[in-house]
Amino acid sequence: GAVDKGVDFANYFCTYGFLYHQKDMLCDRIRMDAYYNAVFENQHHFKGKAVLDVGTGSGILAIWSAQAGARKVYAVEATKMAEHARELIKANKLQDVIEVIEGSMEDVTLPEKVDVIISEWMGYFLLRESMLDSVLCARDRWLKPNGVMYPSHARMWMAPLRSGLVDQKMGDYKRAIEDWYGFVNETKTYYGVDMGVLTNPYTAEQQKFYLQTSMWNNLHPNQIIGEHVIVKEIDCLTATIDDIRIVEASISSSITQEIARLSGFGGWFDVHFRGSDKNPAKKEIELTTAPSEDSGTHWGQQVFLLHPSSNVKRGDKLMFQFSMSRSRENHRLMEVDLSCEIKQKSGESLPPFKKKFYIE
Amino acid sequence: GAVDKGVDFANYFCTYGFLYHQKDMLCDRIRMDAYYNAVFENQHHFKGKAVLDVGTGSGILAIWSAQAGARKVYAVEATKMAEHARELIKANKLQDVIEVIEGSMEDVTLPEKVDVIISEWMGYFLLRESMLDSVLCARDRWLKPNGVMYPSHARMWMAPLRSGLVDQKMGDYKRAIEDWYGFVNETKTYYGVDMGVLTNPYTAEQQKFYLQTSMWNNLHPNQIIGEHVIVKEIDCLTATIDDIRIVEASISSSITQEIARLSGFGGWFDVHFRGSDKNPAKKEIELTTAPSEDSGTHWGQQVFLLHPSSNVKRGDKLMFQFSMSRSRENHRLMEVDLSCEIKQKSGESLPPFKKKFYIE
Ligand SMILES: Nc1ncnc2c1ncn2[C@@H]1O[C@H](CSCC[C@H](N)C(=O)O)[C@@H](O)[C@H]1O
Ligand SMILES: Nc1ncnc2c1ncn2[C@@H]1O[C@H](CSCC[C@H](N)C(=O)O)[C@@H](O)[C@H]1O
Numbered sequence A, B: 001g002a003v004d005k006g007v008d009f010a011n012y013f014c015t016y017g018f019l020y021h022q023k024d025m026l027c028d029r030i031r032m033d034a035y036y037n038a039v040f041e042n043q044h045h046f047k048g049k050a051v052l053d054v055g056t057g058s059g060i061l062a063i064w065s066a067q068a069g070a071r072k073v074y075a076v077e078a079t080k081m082a083e084h085a086r087e088l089i090k091a092n093k094l095q096d097v098i099e100v101i102e103g104s105m106e107d108v109t110l111p112e113k114v115d116v117i118i119s120e121w122m123g124y125f126l127l128r129e130s131m132l133d134s135v136l137c138a139r140d141r142w143l144k145p146n147g148v149m150y151p152s153h154a155r156m157w158m159a160p161l162r163s164g165l166v167d168q169k170m171g172d173y174k175r176a177i178e179d180w181y182g183f184v185n186e187t188k189t190y191y192g193v194d195m196g197v198l199t200n201p202y203t204a205e206q207q208k209f210y211l212q213t214s215m216w217n218n219l220h221p222n223q224i225i226g227e228h229v230i231v232k233e234i235d236c237l238t239a240t241i242d243d244i245r246i247v248e249a250s251i252s253s254s255i256t257q258e259i260a261r262l263s264g265f266g267g268w269f270d271v272h273f274r275g276s277d278k279n280p281a282k283k284e285i286e287l288t289t290a291p292s293e294d295s296g297t298h299w300g301q302q303v304f305l306l307h308p309s310s311n312v313k314r315g316d317k318l319m320f321q322f323s324m325s326r327s328r329e330n331h332r333l334m335e336v337d338l339s340c341e342i343k344q345k346s347g348e349s350l351p352p353f354k355k356k357f358y359i360e
Helices: A005-011 A013-017 A019-026 A029-040 A060-067 A081-091 A132-142 A165-191 A196-212 A241-245 B005-011 B013-017 B019-026 B029-040 B060-067 B081-091 B132-142 B165-191 B196-212 B241-245
Strands: A050-054 A072-077 A098-102 A114-119 A143-150 A153-161 A215-217 A229-235 A247-254 A259-275 A280-288 A301-313 A317-326 A334-343 A353-359 B050-054 B072-077 B098-102 B114-119 B143-150 B153-161 B215-217 B229-235 B247-254 B259-275 B280-288 B301-313 B317-326 B334-343 B353-359
Touching (some): A013 A019, A019 A081, A029 A060, A029 A259, A029 A280, A029 B165, A060 A081, A081 B196, A132 A143, A196 B019, A196 B081, A229 A241, A229 A247, A301 A353, B029 B143, B029 B259, B029 B280, B050 B060, B050 B132, B060 B098, B114 B132, B132 B143, B165 B259, B196 B353, B229 B241, B229 B247, B301 B334
Parallel strands (some): A050 A072, A072 A098
Antiparallel strands (some): A153 A229, A259 A280, A259 A301, A334 A353, B153 B259, B215 B301, B259 B280, B334 B353
């Protein structure tokens, strides 16, 4: 369906108007190092060139592009943050190079086509927020034929995991339902109204909230109990919005831990800065949000829990069908359908199951 | 300005579409008892009458109205909760009396005028959410000349208080600002960008968040250190939207505690069910959200903190000018301007001060 701009602003853009939110991103050293190195190790892409920064926020990527020698940078930002970006750019004496344009990328007109599009558009599990749409739209309208995308490639990953969250969330859910039954009794006793008919919809609501909504988590690598596998690869130079509107994949992953409890799946992403075939990077840079021993990125990983968890062994094979599409009410949120089958190393297969998840 | 319906839905109505949110209200025993008693101790207002429930939510007030003998109840609800209300009403065998209408009160057409309008429209500090507008609009269109409003009256209260929150929030704020300076240094050192020019707007943002935004709190009566005073009285039968768009009051309150630290003000409300002059209640019912020794209502109180706090003594007189208006960006949120002067019992006056607060 068509997107109401005002509603989209209320739901999505509003948080980006706060400096504390921009600061959270600016404090993510892994993210910052990746973009910084991508720009400054590949200054040949920027020297004397025209650059477009899609969603400039505080203006940081536009500033680096200018510092790396860009002739002109167009820095487009939908929120009032554009005004702060303008101040920051002036204080760093780059106002002659960088033009801040407050507006939706989709609505903006540039005076020329650009050599480079740089953008930090990635959401949780890569595609949440659907901001890549705006970048692809900008590319089709404003990138020169031999232009370069920063980043140039992106991948979604998944892996089986163990996590104490599976018991915790089930406990929360069960308590919520017990509490509901107490409430139904009280309301009948004290106020003469039988709420029992709402038990089913309430249960569905709580199930969605506690058991079917993916969670932000900072996974430790030792929670990953099997092979991590690619769900989707995106070439930012050629992908179309239709290519990313629905992500479908048939994937299999083998358990690598001797014995483990399969509590669910972790999802994350990486992006690469490789330039293009015709105009490659001097130094390729990777930004990964995979589970790490260190503190990780602000993206963390998304965790999809399976209830109940099952016991698995090294060599057991998980085969799953993954399908992710946009939520009907809000195209920036996602729904995931996952069917899974476990083929045990012993030869037996466990009964296949299907689950629906929400990335909210 | 004009309200965009889609945006208003995204910002405001969305939460009411969840059963857990309706349940929170249905679990508030003080709220429930007040409405229940108001209806069942005054059945003469309902027997054989036409009733309008503005914002029926789960349908509870419509159901009670029907159980108290209403001939017809129109139960209007803007969100999908209307469907659950319909189910609940059917399960309680009242579908012949209650007609659930899904839609905005402002847009709905009823087949007849009504004898009673019942609604639970109160937000934090009474007027947050601005839902009273919808009730007054419904009254002007649909209430018969001698009709009755449930509730019939409402009052806003304020009182000086002491609270440990004043130090806690100041600590939070100071840590946030220290952290910002660390961030500015790091960004300069590692990434060659001087963020110093954003220090002022960042400080303003954090000040608003930590020091100027009123807080939900469940105050204990012994935190109230002076007289509680009325800020506004509303007669629901005669008040106009213009009467409530801006709330202005000159108020004075004497300190009643021997020695105390004035940390700020608490704001709350009460409503009464008195029927009307021509058609009075048999039993008047009060619903108060004042600080209480018991668990209190889900509304709690709103706390407006003063930084720094000052020492006050019994007999000191606080004189304040209170002005509350709607936030420009969202008419359901409020801004409060408070000027305050302390006349000490000793005769001296402390320097007057002004503060701006946000009820978000
Ligand atoms: N279609 C669009 N048009 C303009 N700005 C957009 C946009 N979609 C998202 N944005 C903006 O893009 C930013 C993404 S966050 C990244 C900010 C900055 N480039 C940095 O790397 O720190 C947000 O500020 C958001 O408001
Ligand atoms: N203008 C309007 N038109 C229709 N419904 C409205 C409305 N403004 C608010 N509401 C609804 O009013 C309800 C207020 S909460 C009270 C619910 C219920 N009457 C009870 O007492 O438990 C919410 O469900 C909200 O969605």
